[in-house]
Amino acid sequence: MTWTWFHRLGSPPHAYALAARLTPWFAWTAAALIVAGLYGGLVLAPPDYQQGDDFRIIYVHAPSAWMSLMVYTTMAVSAAVGLIWRMKVAHAVAASCAAIGASFTFAALVTGSLWGERMWGTYWVWDPRLTFELILLFQYMGYMGLRSAFDDVQRADRASAVLAVVGVVNVPIIHYSVIWWNSLHQAPSVMQLGRPTMPAAMLIPLLMMFLGFTLLFLALLLVRMRAEILDRERTATWIREAVTS
Amino acid sequence: MNVFLEMGGYAAYVWPSYGLTLGIIILNVVWARRLLARSRAEARRRLATRGEPR
Numbered sequence: 105m106t107w108t109w110f111h112r113l114g115s116p117p118h119a120y121a122l123a124a125r126l127t128p129w130f131a132w133t134a135a136a137l138i139v140a141g142l143y144g145g146l147v148l149a150p151p152d153y154q155q156g157d158d159f160r161i162i163y164v165h166a167p168s169a170w171m172s173l174m175v176y177t178t179m180a181v182s183a184a185v186g187l188i189w190r191m192k193v194a195h196a197v198a199a200s201c202a203a204i205g206a207s208f209t210f211a212a213l214v215t216g217s218l219w220g221e222r223m224w225g226t227y228w229v230w231d232p233r234l235t236f237e238l239i240l241l242f243q244y245m246g247y248m249g250l251r252s253a254f255d256d257v258q259r260a261d262r263a264s265a266v267l268a269v270v271g272v273v274n275v276p277i278i279h280y281s282v283i284w285w286n287s288l289h290q291a292p293s294v295m296q297l298g299r300p301t302m303p304a305a306m307l308i309p310l311l312m313m314f315l316g317f318t319l320l321f322l323a324l325l326l327v328r329m330r331a332e333i334l335d336r337e338r339t340a341t342w343i344r345e346a347v348t349s
Numbered sequence: 350m351n352v353f354l355e356m357g358g359y360a361a362y363v364w365p366s367y368g369l370t371l372g373i374i375i376l377n378v379v380w381a382r383r384l385l386a387r388s389r390a391e392a393r394r395r396l397a398t399r400g401e402p403r
Contacts, residue, residue: 138374142367147353157357164370204377211373215366222362320374327381331388338395347392 116333117342119193123326130323137316144309152306161219162293163310167317169212172240173275175205175321179247180272183265192336193329195261198268199251200328204321206244213237224288233281233289236274243271257336 112118145163152159179201186194216234217227228234247264254260282289293301302310337343356363 146367151357156359158359158362160356160359160363161366164366168370168373203380207373207377211370214369218362218366222359320377324377324381327385331381331385334385334388334392343392344396347389347396 114189114191114193116193116196116337116340117346119196120330120333120342120346123330127323127326130319130326134316134319134323137312137319141309141312141316144305144312149306149309150303155223158219158222161215163313165212165215165219166310167313168208168215169237170314171208171317171321172205172212172237173278174318175201175208176240176243176268177272177275178321178325179205180268180275183268186261187265187269193333195265196329196332196336197325198265199261199332200325202244202247202251204324204328206241206248208317209237209241209244213241220288229288231288232285233278233287236278236281240274240278243267243274247271 113122141163145160149160151157179198182194182201183198185191186198213234216237220229221227247267250267251260251264254263281287282291334343334347354360354364
């Protein structure tokens with residue numbers, strides 16, 4: 105296996121140009137999937153036999169919660185790559201993740217709280233999944249706070265990367281919390297093999313939302329990564345061409 | 350239409366959830382684009398004041 109693609113991705117001008125080319129594809133596919141998913145979830149899907157129309161919150165809650173974990177994992181993996189191979193582009197990716205992840209963690213917490221009020225009779229309960237998800241929000245905020253404490257971007261990259269990598273332990277805890285502990289939060293209804301717990305009319309819009317949110321994340325990440333690369337490549341010659349075109 | 354907006358009596362929970370999530374999506378798009386525009390403008394300014402980069 106050849107590693108040329110990896111080295112090419114690590115080259116800032118190449119990563120910058122590739123990101124600029126890919127962004128519109130991800131963004132427009134994401135927009136189409138989210139619009140279709142919203143229509144499917146709000147209009148086509150039948151009401152749940154127990155939860156009525158309140159279950160429709162799942163179409164914004166579950167994809168937001170998925171984003172909170174997926175974005176953190178992306179941040180931790182790219183931070184690790186940045187630390188191990190001293191790869192500037194990887195650090196730029198990691199730094200781009202935090203604000204996106206924090207905002208969707210917030211969305212997951214608030215939409216979950218609105219859902220919980222009707223189904224559990226309370227906006228908040230110190231249930232394992234809810235508690236660890238709240239901690240995840242604090243982790244994102246801590247990461248951003250730590251970065252902003254450094255004037256030098258290279259030092260911010262290294263220090264925040266260690267924090268991101270250590271904190272990744274929370275991701276499997278959140279994911280398995282509803283299985284490990286006797287949780288008030290309902291068990292997973294999508295991410296399990298061989299046992300579909302939803303009819304297709306409910307499931308397909310949800311899968312569209314998951315894919316749409318994932319592509320939206322990639323589009324946002326690529327735009328932010330370009331900004332981060334420009335901030336790191338202060339003296340490189342290729343920048344003139346990149347910013348004047 | 351009204352039946353749709355009423356959401357089986359859950360309107361006060363369903364619509365704020367959708368509103369917040371869509372708001373966060375829009376905020377993220379605006380935010381990312383502003384960030385890139387600012388970094389590009391800064392890079393252009395640096396190039397203008399320093400002349401040819403090394």
